[in-house]
Amino acid sequence: MAEKKKQLGDRIIEIYDLRKHFGHVEAVNGVTLHVNRGEVVVIIGPSGSGKSTLLRCINHLETPTSGQIIIDGVDITAKGVDINALRAEIGIVFQQFNLFPHLTALENITLAQRVVRKRRREEAERIAHELLAKVGIPEKADAYPDQLSGGQQQRVAIARALAMQPKIMLFDEPTSALDPEMIKEVLDVMLELAREGMTMLVVSHEMGFARAAADRMILMDEGVIVEETTPEELFTAPKHERTKQFLSKILH
Amino acid sequence: MTELTSATPELGKAKKERISLADVPWWVVIIILIGIYVTFAVLSNERYIEAFRFILPGVKITMQVTVLAYALALVIGLIAGLMRVSKNPVLYALSTLYVEIIRGLPMLVILLYAGYVISPAIRDATHRAITFSDLQEGIIGLAIGYGAYLAEVYRAGIESIHRGQMEAARSLGMTYMQAMRYVILPQAIRRILPPLGNDFIAMLKDSSLIALLAIPDLLQMGRLFVSRTFRAFEGYNSVALLYLVMTLFLSLLVRTIERRWSVG
Ligand SMILES: Nc1ncnc2c1ncn2[C@@H]1O[C@H](COP(=O)(O)OP(=O)(O)OP(=O)(O)O)[C@@H](O)[C@H]1O
Ligand SMILES: [Mg+2]
Numbered sequence: 001m002a003e004k005k006k007q008l009g010d011r012i013i014e015i016y017d018l019r020k021h022f023g024h025v026e027a028v029n030g031v032t033l034h035v036n037r038g039e040v041v042v043i044i045g046p047s048g049s050g051k052s053t054l055l056r057c058i059n060h061l062e063t064p065t066s067g068q069i070i071i072d073g074v075d076i077t078a079k080g081v082d083i084n085a086l087r088a089e090i091g092i093v094f095q096q097f098n099l100f101p102h103l104t105a106l107e108n109i110t111l112a113q114r115v116v117r118k119r120r121r122e123e124a125e126r127i128a129h130e131l132l133a134k135v136g137i138p139e140k141a142d143a144y145p146d147q148l149s150g151g152q153q154q155r156v157a158i159a160r161a162l163a164m165q166p167k168i169m170l171f172d173e174p175t176s177a178l179d180p181e182m183i184k185e186v187l188d189v190m191l192e193l194a195r196e197g198m199t200m201l202v203v204s205h206e207m208g209f210a211r212a213a214a215d216r217m218i219l220m221d222e223g224v225i226v227e228e229t230t231p232e233e234l235f236t237a238p239k240h241e242r243t244k245q246f247l248s249k250i251l252h
Numbered sequence: 253m254t255e256l257t258s259a260t261p262e263l264g265k266a267k268k269e270r271i272s273l274a275d276v277p278w279w280v281v282i283i284i285l286i287g288i289y290v291t292f293a294v295l296s297n298e299r300y301i302e303a304f305r306f307i308l309p310g311v312k313i314t315m316q317v318t319v320l321a322y323a324l325a326l327v328i329g330l331i332a333g334l335m336r337v338s339k340n341p342v343l344y345a346l347s348t349l350y351v352e353i354i355r356g357l358p359m360l361v362i363l364l365y366a367g368y369v370i371s372p373a374i375r376d377a378t379h380r381a382i383t384f385s386d387l388q389e390g391i392i393g394l395a396i397g398y399g400a401y402l403a404e405v406y407r408a409g410i411e412s413i414h415r416g417q418m419e420a421a422r423s424l425g426m427t428y429m430q431a432m433r434y435v436i437l438p439q440a441i442r443r444i445l446p447p448l449g450n451d452f453i454a455m456l457k458d459s460s461l462i463a464l465l466a467i468p469d470l471l472q473m474g475r476l477f478v479s480r481t482f483r484a485f486e487g488y489n490s491v492a493l494l495y496l497v498m499t500l501f502l503s504l505l506v507r508t509i510e511r512r513w514s515v516g
Contacts, residue, residue, distance in 0.1 A: 061419055088425025098420035102438050111434055112424035157420075164424060 008215070009037030012168060012199050013058065018067035019223075020053050027053040029223030031067075037167075038197045042210040042231075045220035046246060051203040054220070055170045058201070059090040072167060088116050091161030095173040097153045099145040105132065105156045106141040109163045117164065124163075131159035135189050151182030158189055169193065171202040205250050211235070219243050277507075283500060290493060303477055303490040310473030311494055317391055317469060318456045324395035325455070326448075329402025334432065336407040347403065354400035360461050366393030367465045390462035398455050405447045409440035442513050449506030453499050460495075470494055 013035035020028040028050040035041055043051050056062040058069060060076060060083050069076050076086050100108050109128035113119045119127070132138045135155035137148075145153055154174055161169060171190065175183040187209045194200055194213040204210070210217060210231050217234045219227040219242070227234070227243045235251075238244050294300040335347035354362065367389040375383045384392065413436050421431035441448075463472035474491035478484045 059423055061423060084422075084425045084427055086425075087423055090423075092423045094416060094420065096416055098414075098416040100417065100420070100435050100439075102442070112421075112426060115430050115434060116425040160424070 008039050011035070012037040012072050013201075014068075014070040015058075016068040016070075018054070018057060018069065019065045020050075020057055020062055021065045026223050028057065028064075031220075031223075031225055033218070033225065035168075035199060035201065037199055039215045040194045040198075040200045040202065040213045041216045041218060042214040043201065043203045043218045043220060044205055044210075044246070044250070045218075045226075049220040050223040051220055052172050053223075055092065055172050055201060055203060058168075058170060059087050059092055061092075084116070088112075088164050089166050090168045090170060091164060091166035092170040092172065093154070093157050093161055093174045095177050097145075097150070097157045097177070099153055099157055099160070101145050104142050104144055105137070105148065105159075108145070108156055109160045112160070113163050127163055128159070131162055132156070134162075134192075135159050136185065149182060150178045151185045154178065154182075154186045155189055158186070158193075162193075168199045168201070171200065171204065173203050173205075175204065175206060207235070207251065219246060221246070280500075280504065287497070294490075294493075297486075299483060299486045300490065302481075303483065303486045306477045307470065307473040307487070307490050307494065310468055310470035311498075313387070313468055314456070314459055314470040315498075317387065317394065317462060317467070318452075318459045321391045321394035321398065321459065322452050322455050324391065325398035325402050328395055328399030329406055332399060332403035333406025333410065336403060337410050351400045351403050354397055355404075357397075359394075359397050359458050360464065362397040363390065363393040363461050363465060366390070366396065386465050386467050390459075390465050390467050393465075394455060394459060394462070397458075398451060401451060402448070405444050405451065406440070409444035410436055412443055413439050445513055446506070446510050449502075449509065453502050453506070456498060456502065457495065 011034050013033070015031055015033040018028055018031045018033075019026070031050075031054060033041075043054070045051050053062055057064050058071070064077055067077065071086060071090070074081065074086070076083070099105075100111065103111060106125060106128050109131060110121070110124040113124040113127060114121065117124075129138065129141060132141055135158055137152050137155055140148060140152060140156070143152075145156070148156065158174075174190070175186050178186065183206065187206060190200070190202070190209065191213055200213075202209070202214075214231045217227075217229055217231050218225055219234070219240075221242055227238065227240050229239070234243070235247070238247060294304070332347045332350055335343040336351065338344055338347075357365075367386070371384045371389045371392075410432075417435055417439065418431055421435040422428070426434070459469060460471040462469055463475065466472070468476075471491060474487050477490075478487035481487070
C-alpha cells in the first residue's frame, strides 16, 4: 500500500468521448479517460460492457467510430498516422495468449524485434533470453507453444510484448483462460512490471492484483465508465448501485 | 494433426516406428509386385522395348512441363489467393473474376486459348517482340488454369488460421504483409500441403492435354508411336505404365512429406 504513493508522470493516454459501434451494438459509448505515465489502471465490468473493445481501440485493432485518442502527444485517430509505429509502442497481452505456434518461445520473442525494430539476430536473442529469465522460464527458450503450460505461454506472450520496449502495456483478461494454479505466476510478472513503473491498462477481475497494483480502478458497464476510483474506496465504499451489484457478484 | 509427441524425443521416435509397422500401405506393396512383373514382361518383349525407346523422351517433356507449370501456378495462386482475402475491393474483385472464370472452363479450353488465342494476340500486339513456343504456351496455359485452383487452396489455408494470430502480429507493429509472410503463411502452408501435393499429381495428369498443342509429351509420343506402328496395345500400355510410375511415386512422396510436416 505504501508504494501507491509513487510519483506519476505526465499524461500518456488521453481518450475523449470514444465511441465504437458494431452495427447497432454500442460497444463503447462515450468514454473519456486519462492515464498518467507509470500509472496502473485496472478495468472491471460485466461481460459485454466494452472493456476489450476499449483496449483494442487504444492500439487500433479496432477503428473508433468517433472520439479522439492521444497517445504520448500523438493523435492516433487523426488521418495519416503510422499505425504500425504506434502499435510497436503499445504492447497487448490477450486472454488466449495468441503465441505463434510454428515458432519457438525464443523465436516468438525475436520475430517482431527483427522485422519491426530491425534488430540483429544476436541482439534480439540476447533481449529475448533476458526477458525469458525475467518472466521466470529461461529454460523454455527452445520449446514450442504446444509444449508449454498455459501460464508459461502467457508469460512468453508478455515477454514478446515487452521485447518491443513499449511505453504502454494493455492486458485483456490475461489470466482468465488459465488454471487456478497458474494464475499467480502470471500475476507475479505483472506485479513486477507495475513496480518497475510500466504504464498498464489491465482488464481483470483478479482483485488481489488490483489491490496490490492498481492506482486506479474503473468500472465499465454498457460501454461507459460507471465509476472511477481508488481500489480502497471501490472495495470499502462503492458509490454506485451498479458497482455494488457487480462487486457482490465477483467477490462472492 | 499436430500432437504433443515431440515433447520428448524418445516418445516421438517410438510413435513413428509404430506407425510404420501398423500402417504398411498394402496397396503399395501390391502395386510394386505388379510393377516388378510388368517390368520383366516388358523387358523381355521386343515390341515393348521398341515402344519404350520411342516414348521415353516424352517423359522428360511431361516432367519439365509439370514442374515449371506448377511452380508458376504456385506463384499465381499465392498472389491471387492473397488478393482473395484482401479487404481492398478492387484486388478482391479482380481475383474473384479470375478464379471464377478459370474454374468455369475445362482445362482443355484454357490450353487451346493459351495456344491459339492469347499467344497469337500477344505476338501480334507486340509486333513479334514477344513470342511463345508451343512448350511455353502449354506451360502458361496449365499455370493459369491451376493458379485458380491453387488460389482457392491458399485462401482456405489463410482463412483457417485463427484471427488472433493476425491480431497478435499486427499488435507488435508488423505490417499486414509482414504478418502474412512471417506468421500466417508459414502456418497456412503446413495445413494446405496435402491439397497442394494432390494438385501437383492432378497437374501431372492434366499435362497430357498439351498433346493437343502438338507438344511431344508422354501422351503425344505414345500417339505418334501408335499411328506409326499401329500397335495400340503396346503403345498405350507403355503410356499408362509410365504415367502410373510417376503418379504413384509422387503420391508416396506427398504422404511422406505430409507425415514429416504434421509431426514437426
Ligand atoms: N467484432 C465485433 N463485431 C460485433 N460485435 C462486437 C465485436 N466485438 C465486440 N462486439 C460486441 O461489443 C460488445 C462489447 O464487447 P467487448 O468484447 O468489448 O466486451 P467485454 O467487456 O470485453 O466483455 P467480456 O468480459 O465478455 O470480454 C459486446 O456486445 C460484443 O458482442
Ligand atoms: Mg473482453
